Structures are given as structure tokens and as C-alpha cells.
Amino acid sequence: MKNIKKFETNSIRAGSIRSNEGEHSEALYLTSSFIFENAEQAAARFANTEEGNVYSRFTNPSVRMFEDRLAVLEGAEQCVATSTGMSAILACVMSLCNTGDHIIVSKSVFGTTVKLFDNILTKWGLNVTYVSLTKLSEWKSAVKPNTKLFFAETPSNPLTEVCDITSLSNLAHESNSLLIVDNCFCTPAHQLPIKFGADVIIHSATKYLDGQGRCLGGAVLGKKTEMNLVANFLRSAGTSMSPFNAWIFFKGLETLKLRMDSHAEKAMDLSLWLDQQDSVAKVYYPGLPSHPQYDLAMKQQLSGGGIVSFELIGNKKEAWDLINSTKLISITANLGDTRSTITHPATTTHSRLSQQERDESGIKDNLIRIAVGLEDIDDIKSDLTYL
Ligand SMILES: Cc1ncc(COP(=O)(O)O)c(C=O)c1O
Numbered sequence: 395m396k397n398i399k400k401f402e403t404n405s406i407r408a409g410s411i412r413s414n415e416g417e418h419s420e421a422l423y424l425t426s427s428f429i430f431e432n433a434e435q436a437a438a439r440f441a442n443t444e445e446g447n448v449y450s451r452f453t454n455p456s457v458r459m460f461e462d463r464l465a466v467l468e469g470a471e472q473c474v475a476t477s478t479g480m481s482a483i484l485a486c487v488m489s490l491c492n493t494g495d496h497i498i499v500s501k502s503v504f505g506t507t508v509k510l511f512d513n514i515l516t517k518w519g520l521n522v523t524y525v526s527l528t529k530l531s532e533w534k535s536a537v538k539p540n541t542k543l544f545f546a547e548t549p550s551n552p553l554t555e556v557c558d559i560t561s562l563s564n565l566a567h568e569s570n571s572l573l574i575v576d577n578c579f580c581t582p583a584h585q586l587p588i589k590f591g592a593d594v595i596i597h598s599a600t601k602y603l604d605g606q607g608r609c610l611g612g613a614v615l616g617k618k619t620e621m622n623l624v625a626n627f628l629r630s631a632g633t634s635m636s637p638f639n640a641w642i643f644f645k646g647l648e649t650l651k652l653r654m655d656s657h658a659e660k661a662m663d664l665s666l667w668l669d670q671q672d673s674v675a676k677v678y679y680p681g682l683p684s685h686p687q688y689d690l691a692m693k694q695q696l697s698g699g700g701i702v703s704f705e706l707i708g709n710k711k712e713a714w715d716l717i718n719s720t721k722l723i724s725i726t727a728n729l730g731d732t733r734s735t736i737t738h739p740a741t742t743t744h745s746r747l748s749q750q751e752r753d754e755s756g757i758k759d760n761l762i763r764i765a766v767g768l769e770d771i772d773d774i775k776s777d778l779t780y781l
Pocket residue numbers: 478479480481504547551576578579597598599600601610611612
């Protein structure tokens with residue numbers, strides 16, 4: 395789709411389909427299948443010689459509206475919506491790789507992503523090497539003749555590490571590989587990885603694209619050639635997005651920029667405040683000048699994002715005590731919600747990693763992650779008075 399308008403306009407207008415009823419707010423097409431005029435048309439739709447809806451596992455107007463809008467926002471040729479963020483990663487890797495291929499994955503990724511690679515994808519003959527997100531030399535040394543994909547999350551969950559997308563994509567392309575970036579933390583409102591050279595974008599729509607913690611969903615975005623493979627995988631494997639969820643996400647995109655600006659402003663405020671607390675040993679937030687990749691983050695991102703992680707002086711007990719003392723902030727592992735959430739990554743989102751894997755990823759027992767919501771930030775600080 396052509397991206398001729400500004401981001402906010404596209405987030406409200408792009409991808410919209412209006413039915414003959416003339417509705418202003420886009421319709422929700424809650425139907426599993428579509429009817430044909432006659433048997434000839436049914437055959438033509440199945441043979442792909444006539445465009446049109448067939449069955450909601452692979453063609454649904456509500457899903458298409460979400461896909462087309464997100465593609466415009468990310469600057470991608472095509473988007474394929476999926477049932478969850480995890481199924482977006484699964485669909486992407488299963489479509490773009492064959493048995494025997496090699497993938498280089500950053501150690502700093504969501505815990506379940508590691509489990510998907512280690513416990514499931516390797517069973518089907520894929521080889522995986524883990525490297526430091528920020529050390530280009532490690533990516534370079536890991537390249538093999540059969541390397542197909544580089545997989546990175548930037549900023550990463552939960553330590554907000556940032557990688558140089560341009561350098562990584564240059565290396566990937568020299569190695570005949572594609573760079574996949576999970577853009578969940580910044581969203582296209584605050585980071586456009588394709589502009590910096592990434593080939594494929596992954597989203598957990600469950601997070602900021604929804605923005606209110608209601609639905610699970612995901613998306614894969616990139617060039618038409620690759621996305622056609624992902625769409626074909628989805629048609630057969632069935633990891634499709636439900637039309638209802640697509641409609642929620644589509645509506646969520648309308649306020650994405652406003653929300654991300656506000657999440658980021660409040661997260662910056664909170665990280666500065668946390669940095670001044672005696673009981674806080676270290677704050678991880680890309681918007682802080684003390685962040686190791688601050689300059690890079692400010693080049694690639696519009697802000698530091700909405701996630702702040704910090705280490706307390708102490709250990710698991712101190713971390714759990716702080717979490718248990720909160721009354722307003724929700725104790726839940728989700729992020730990207732209007733409501734601020736607090737989690738202990740070592741025993742929740744990253745609990746399925748081994749101790750060694752957590753040590754290598756820098757996820758300590760005294761680490762806490764806050765996904766800053768849209769409440770007044772003074773109320774969030776007051777809720778952390780235990781500090
Ligand atoms: C960075 C990141 N990617 C992917 C996922 C997986 O998304 P989902 O929970 O929608 O499957 C998550 C979930 O927390 C995440 O934080």
C-alpha cells in the first residue's frame with residue numbers, strides 16, 4: 395500500500411474498507427466463510443484466478459484491514475496477521491527455512507522465543523546459535539554457509555538492550571541471510587526497522603498494538619515474495635488471527651502514536667526517579683543517557699519506549715517484597731496496556747530458561763520490569779513507596 399500520508403493519518407485512515415451500508419467506523423466481519431454466486435465462482439476463488447474472500451482462515455476483511463494498515467505503518471510491502479506473537483515467529487521461521495538451515499538468535503529475547511527455537515524448531519532440523527545482541531563480532535563469527543536468518547529483538551525484553559539494525563542487516567545481507575526484528579517494544583510509532591535495513595518485522599499485537607490488554611495476536615511483515623510464503627503457511631497450518639481480534643487491533647492502531655508518546659514520556663519520568671532511589675542498584679531504560687546504547691537508541695527510536703527494568707539492592711526476596719507491596723500497579727506478565735504492570739522476569743517471563751541461560755542473558759533475581767501504563771506517573775511512583 396502507498397504511504398503518502400503522515401503516520402497519525404495512516405494509523406486512522408489506511409487500510410479502511412467501507413461496505414455498501416456506508417458505516418463510518420469499520421465493520422467487524424464475524425463470519426467463518428463467504429458465499430459464492432455459483433459453483434464457477436467458488437472454483438475460481440479456490441484456484442486463485444479470481445480475487446475475493448473464501449474462508450476466514452486465510453481471507454477475512456477485518457483481518458485484511460488490520461494487515462493493510464500495519465503494513466503502511468511499518469513501511470512493509472505486506473503483512474500477515476497471526477493468532478499470537480509466538481505464532482508469528484513460528485510462521486515466519488517455518489516459511490522461510492528448510493531442514494538443515496541455521497539461524498542466529500540474540501540471547502536477549504523473550505523467554506518463550508528461546509523455548510520455541512530450542513524445544514520445537516530444532517526438532518525439525520533447524521540449527522540455532524545464540525549470540526550477544528549488541529556484539530556484532532559474535533554475529534559475524536556465528537555465520538555458517540547454511541545461515542538463513544538473523545533474529546533480534548530491539549529494545550530487548552526485559553533489559554532494553556538495543557542493537558544497531560543497519561550494521562546487523564548489512565552483515566545479514568553479506569551472509570545471504572535475512573534480518574528479522576521483533577518490534578514489539580517500540581512499535582512502528584517509535585521505530586521503523588525496515589527503514590534501517592531489516593527484512594522482516596515480527597509483532598506481538600497482544601501488546602501495544604491492542605494497547606488495552608484485551609486480545610492475543612501477532613503479525614509478520616516484509617516483502618511480498620517472503621510474505622506469500624508466510625501466508626501459504628498460515629492457510630495450511632491455520633495459525634490465523636480471529637476477525638474479532640483483528641478489529642480490536644485495527645481500532646487500537648488509531649491511537650497507537652498518542653499512546654506510545656505518553657507511555658514513553660511517563661517511562662522516562664519513572665526511570666529518572668528510580669535512578670535516584672537508594673534501594674535501586676541499576677536502571678535499564680534506553681532513554682537514559684547512562685544506557686550503554688543511548689546514542690544508538692536515540693538514532694533508531696523516537697523515544698526510550700514504555701518499558702523500564704531495574705535491579706534492586708538485594709535479591710529475589712527484595713524484588714518479590716516490592717512487587718507484593720504494590721496496590722495500584724497490576725502484577726501480571728503482560729505489557730503494553732493502559733494499566734501499568736510489574737513482573738519479576740526470572741520467575742515469570744524468563745522462568746523456563748535454565749539458570750545458566752538467565753545468567754548469560756543478564757536476568758538476575760533482583761530484576762523487576764515495569765511496563766509503564768497511562769496512569770498519572772505520580773500515582774505509580776507513590777505505589778512504589780516501598781523503595
Ligand atoms: C518481545 C515479545 N515478542 C513476542 C512475544 C509473544 O507474543 P504473544 O504473547 O502474543 O504470543 C512477547 C510476549 O510477551 C514479547 O514480549
